[in-house]
Amino acid sequence: MKTREDLAVPKADFRSYYGRPVLKPPVWEWKIPAYLFTGGLAAGSALLAAGADLTGRPALRRATRLGSVGGLTASMVLLVADLGRPERFHHMLRVAKPTSPMSIGTWILVAFSPGSVLPAADELVPARWLPRDRWPGRLLTLAARPAGLSAALVAPGVASYTAALLAQTAVPAWNEARWELPFVFTGSAAASGAGLGLLAAPVTEAGPARRLAAVGAAGELAASRLIERNPALFARAYTTGRAHRMRRWSELLTAGGAVLAVTAGRRRRAAAAVAGLALLGGSALQRFGVFEAGQASTKDPRYVVVPQRERLDRRRLDRRAGDDDGDLRPAGPSRSG
């Protein structure tokens, strides 16, 4: 029969209450990592769309404008559906709190939306319904470029705030990776937006998408490696179990997609499309992998107890070294003063 000590991997070098979690595992379900992906896609696409608009790349512009609004719409649906009370989604608009990345993120999305929707409307609404030589149509076309630029201005915030959202929790795997996660997420957003551009635009127009794919993938992979190489215990949540498997596949797809994009993808449309799909898949798996690592780090009390116990013991040793009386009371937070 297995004893409690056997159940905890790799060995029970810490104490806990019947091996039970100390923290509550996040109540968020698959919709949140899915949103992390669609939000990143919307941001990466909006950046490419503004650039394509300014540099005269109509096919890339159209694809990424639609990608931006598609990603945004999916994001909104996923975010509202994940609420315990979806009909109260607008309660998010009651306050603006810098201590709450979710609150800041709400306002970032509010700022992002018009710039994402208007240019896409200009692409989508046919001239038959909205003639561009009459004033409503002309207004839409006129507004499309500044609107798209405003979205591009906010897009880096859309891509990065989700990392702050995860880092500002007690979840060890997210909280401890607060320096690296934003770079993982912005890199992943760039790679996914670029992936869409590679998939939907001809190779003659997709040059910027290829370069963004290469830079984004490199940034994402480097930051991701920094997390895994961290000697602290939380990194184990990323290098073991399901999170590890998902992130290995993500790494393969992202690296492979980026390499393919800047080699065969420069000439052959089919290769570019395959590269685009790989980048999109890699970005999605990255988000699900990070999410899973966080979940795993709350379910095993080791991730909470071991680092906190070490910190506490170290502090007590320091205090004792500086105190000749030698506070010999047994373990436990000692009273100050």
Added chain:
Amino acid sequence: MIDAHSLYGPLPDPAADAGYHEHPRRVGFFTDTSVCIGCKACEVACKEWNNVPEDGLNLLGMSFDNTGMLGANSWRHVAFIEQDRRLGVQDVELEGLPTGPSASDQDAAVVAEALRHTKRGGGQLGTSPADLPFPSLPVVDGDGQPGSRDGLRWLMASDVCKHCTHAACLDVCPTGALFRTEFGTVVVQQNICNGCGYCVSACPYGVIDRRPDDGRAAKCTLCYDRLHGGLEPACAKACPTKSIQFGPLDELRERAAGRLSDLHEAGVPEARLYGEDPGDGVGGDGAFFLLLDEPEAYGLPPDPVVPTRNLAATWKATGLAAAALAAAAVSAFAGRPGRPGRGRR
């Protein structure tokens, strides 16, 4: 009034920091677990007064604890820990008797195995049933030799929301549903909460949770309604041994210091206070404890830290990453004019 320690560190008056100009003294709980008898009157009184729904009937194999942990539907939780050692200098008169080992470790291991495979890995306890197949608990075949065990102590502790000086749940709440009361406590407004679940992941103690059927977050209110009526919270009122003491926080801290030195003098050196230090990672708890073992043995985090301590670093890293993305996008278009993609073939 915004203090230099609004986000982290010692903060003498959290209610004033939250904007109350005139307010009553900060109140809280001092839970002295050395006199807890595990009657669970606090759990029952809390459920009765606050209309807290049932959290499921479980058999958890954790001594007499079938609640598991705090949750949306358990605002007080009594932990039970059986240990083969003496409490202080007490004589439990086991010497020479044929006593086998305690069954609780093995019972717990059987249930733990089943719990690990549930969706939230046991984290749902206190909120919803664990849905375990009925565990078949093994009969412990102790050797029954005289003297196989000469000590026995049964630790019981009533856990509750800590009403932190720096409350992570309140800091991250994007709707303002969680707020600081004039008493310095932390309460969820049920008519505002939209069930985003952020507070659940933010709490460093694993206290607050979302009700699956109702969709909103719920936790101890320190009986906000009773405080307005000049009454003490239901759990403290019901506690028959004064293990749960309610009062102004500074008075409770004095009383706890006295109790601690009494216990040390009486030969219980393992007694220690938990959560009473305003210099700790959450700025001190509004509800603190006297424990007889390390906090982690009770399922409490040994050195919890409010996530807002790292708020500045988090936003800095986020801003840098955003700037890097903007730079990458600009250079993707600006870089290398005339290369493939720009020129038409």
